[in-house]
Amino acid sequence: MTGRHSAGVPILRLGDVLVTGLLDELDDRSAMGFVDELTERIAREAATGVLIDISRLEVIDSFVARTLSELTTTARLLGARVIVAGMRPPVAITLVELGLKLHGVETALNAEAGMAALGWYRTNRLGEATRGDDAS
């Protein structure tokens, strides 16, 4: 537990998908630590999908954009598909004006849409099905 190596961001595993996110307070060193940790987890756990929620990111500059691009490429080489979800609209506008297209990075409007793209679907809750049965 070196503290510096880890970005302090949880990386959850749901089946063969890793779910994580980026915080706005991330400094450059922690961003690199996050990439290292996530890359290692993809390989070790043979993940086929990675969801990165960025809804907390208030700014994406060229450094963060490059980090996301490289992470996506690295993950693809390891057999995992990365989806970046939840970009804030002002961030999207700014990225376009900045001239950054995040080439090769798949995106989704929010985490739920991203998980669906990775093959996860929300099923009807048991309670609703039961109520339906009762009514009939």
Next chain:
Amino acid sequence: MTPPDHRATPDLGTGPRAAAAVHRVEFPVRTEEDLLEARHAVRAATQEMGFGLVDQTRVVTAASELVRNAYIHGGGGTLVVERLRRPKGSGLRLTVSDSGPGIPDVEAALTDGFSTGAGLGHGLGGARRLMHEFAIECPPGGGTTVSVTRWTAG
């Protein structure tokens, strides 16, 4: 009698056409923590000045590009945040200076894709597009000073 506002400082801007700076704060750009601190300060200033959310994001992103340039290429430097006032509205000017080797070819550095260090090479040109005014100085003796301004809609 001078105005009682002790924060008021003389305009250190780029000539007689420059709007008056009514508030000026300086931040060091020496460590990674300074980069975050600079972003926070710029964000807070844009909020207090009433910039919209998209404009806030533009200005903070430009600030992030410029201070990172100074940190990575210039070996550190300073960020000066100035609030400007002109007859129609107010503005925020960011001036980032470093005493690094300077930029040998400014035109090339403003072209997308140019980079001599970490980054995609969109930093300088991107910061110019995100702001209303852009000026860069690279004196022969070395060092780089980039000054950018964005005005509120009013």
